[in-house]
Amino acid sequence: MTTATPRLNRAARGLLPTELTAELPPPGTGTGIVHLGPGAFHRAHQAVFTQLAMAAEPGDWGICAAASRGRSTVEALRGQDNLYTVTERAADGADRVRAVGAITDTVSALDEPERLAAALAAPATRVVTLTVTEGGYRHDPATGRLAPDDPETAADALGRAPRTAVGQLVRGLQARSRAGAESLTVLPCDNLPRNGRLLRGLVESFCEMLPESEAAPLLEWVGERVAFCSTVVDQVVPATEQADLDRVAEALGVADAAAVVGEQHRSWVVEDAFAGPRPAWDRVGVQFTPDVGPYETVKLRCVNAPLSATACLGLLLGAETVTEAVGRLDLRRYLRALYRDELAPSAAAVGGSPPEFDALLARLGNPNLRHQLAKIAQQGVGKLPQRLVAPAAEHVRRGEDPHLACLAIAAWVHLLRVPVGARPRLDPVSEEIAAELAPARYATEAVDLLRERLYGLSEESGSRPDVGDRVAEALRTVEVRGVHAAVQEAAG
Numbered sequence: 001m002t003t004a005t006p007r008l009n010r011a012a013r014g015l016l017p018t019e020l021t022a023e024l025p026p027p028g029t030g031t032g033i034v035h036l037g038p039g040a041f042h043r044a045h046q047a048v049f050t051q052l053a054m055a056a057e058p059g060d061w062g063i064c065a066a067a068s069r070g071r072s073t074v075e076a077l078r079g080q081d082n083l084y085t086v087t088e089r090a091a092d093g094a095d096r097v098r099a100v101g102a103i104t105d106t107v108s109a110l111d112e113p114e115r116l117a118a119a120l121a122a123p124a125t126r127v128v129t130l131t132v133t134e135g136g137y138r139h140d141p142a143t144g145r146l147a148p149d150d151p152e153t154a155a156d157a158l159g160r161a162p163r164t165a166v167g168q169l170v171r172g173l174q175a176r177s178r179a180g181a182e183s184l185t186v187l188p189c190d191n192l193p194r195n196g197r198l199l200r201g202l203v204e205s206f207c208e209m210l211p212e213s214e215a216a217p218l219l220e221w222v223g224e225r226v227a228f229c230s231t232v233v234d235q236v237v238p239a240t241e242q243a244d245l246d247r248v249a250e251a252l253g254v255a256d257a258a259a260v261v262g263e264q265h266r267s268w269v270v271e272d273a274f275a276g277p278r279p280a281w282d283r284v285g286v287q288f289t290p291d292v293g294p295y296e297t298v299k300l301r302c303v304n305a306p307l308s309a310t311a312c313l314g315l316l317l318g319a320e321t322v323t324e325a326v327g328r329l330d331l332r333r334y335l336r337a338l339y340r341d342e343l344a345p346s347a348a349a350v351g352g353s354p355p356e357f358d359a360l361l362a363r364l365g366n367p368n369l370r371h372q373l374a375k376i377a378q379q380g381v382g383k384l385p386q387r388l389v390a391p392a393a394e395h396v397r398r399g400e401d402p403h404l405a406c407l408a409i410a411a412w413v414h415l416l417r418v419p420v421g422a423r424p425r426l427d428p429v430s431e432e433i434a435a436e437l438a439p440a441r442y443a444t445e446a447v448d449l450l451r452e453r454l455y456g457l458s459e460e461s462g463s464r465p466d467v468g469d470r471v472a473e474a475l476r477t478v479e480v481r482g483v484h485a486a487v488q489e490a491a492g
Ligand SMILES: NC(=O)C1=CN([C@@H]2O[C@H](COP(=O)(O)OP(=O)(O)OC[C@H]3O[C@@H](n4cnc5c(N)ncnc54)[C@H](O)[C@@H]3O)[C@@H](O)[C@H]2O)C=CC1
Pocket: 036, 037, 038, 039, 040, 041, 042, 067, 068, 069, 070, 131, 132, 133, 134, 135, 136, 137, 164, 165, 189, 190, 191, 192, 233, 234, 235, 236, 237, 238, 239
């Protein structure tokens, strides 16, 4: 991009080829959705589905993109009349590019808390979606409630302008109930099991922290008027890098600070339990079902679990991206065995249809995307339980040895024991755990320190070793013989 490159905005949209702008909603399209957390994934996924739905069936389903805690996306969107481009990149290098105009408004929750509450309370708003990352829910997976003693949640409940996603949502629901607005449907789109049910529980536990005079009427209103539908999302959308922005500017001749680049595969399975109207998503490939359970297990165990294993082992082996990691023969052999022997059978056992491994690997290893391992390795305590610990625990319950999943979990523990510099800096919770693990001399000691933190590690297994014991064994192998030998040995 040069200083002379014009910035993408309504005035400059004419510079784009018409086929890129054909789907843009007409000017004046109203807002019907509030989205919390307009990161790269939302902009490539829900926003595109919504734009396609409005093209199929016109309606005021524009999105108010509400940044829960950052400002940069809102600033980038505002600088270009909320227009941006999505490039969907195939494994063979073919690009499918579109301009997206589904975002009709932006809010920075930090700077404009009242505007966010007003957007959530607006009569025209009928759907709320969220992508605030696994850690953004601030929950305890063992109870499905908000993590006790979280100072941020407590401060929100005391009445400051809310800074947590759940606090922001609840204050908006409170404003909506007071305004007497219509029912609302909330669709969390983060990779968490039963994310709709989970979020309902978190909203309820936040309400319970409020003074009794506020809690009781709000709980009653939420129970009657708000639907929380679980959803399962799938599309690889790496964090946008400067090189992506430069390439978009060069290809399109306009500078787009909010551009996203992802894969061409895009799917969304949604629990069909809405409390009110929705965009015509069903006409553009969104699948509605009474029970997302089997889809969710396949997604978490057959897509996210191999990605987490690739991230933790790949980083220890010196790789930076998924493509680089799965390009290694030893890791590929290990992943194939993990998938065939442990992950796919565990998903099939609950009625899911796991994808064929070679097709999955071709998709995830797309050589035209830079899917950073460090991003996938973030927030391990929020991801590993449902991706790797749960299938391992089921194996243990059946009297089998989930040594392949346990190696991936051990790799995550080992990663936290490697000094920063020899590994990327992770999220604050992971760094806190890394500090707790540092003094542990032995693998068993390190794993024992994690038993409370990593949900499911110590499930009842009778007199047999539990998942934690098996992870400790794998960690010992990694620490004594090295990760390379551990991977080769596990792959058989
Ligand atoms: N990127 C991808 O390929 C996929 C992402 N997802 C889900 O979407 C989530 C977001 O992914 P991206 O948009 O790529 O990430 P991102 O980093 O681009 O954006 C995340 C958004 O969440 C906000 N956020 C981050 N931590 C938060 C917290 N603690 N509280 C409140 N808000 C917070 C950020 O400010 C940002 O708006 C993932 O964590 C995952 O659960 C699901 C499938 C694919």
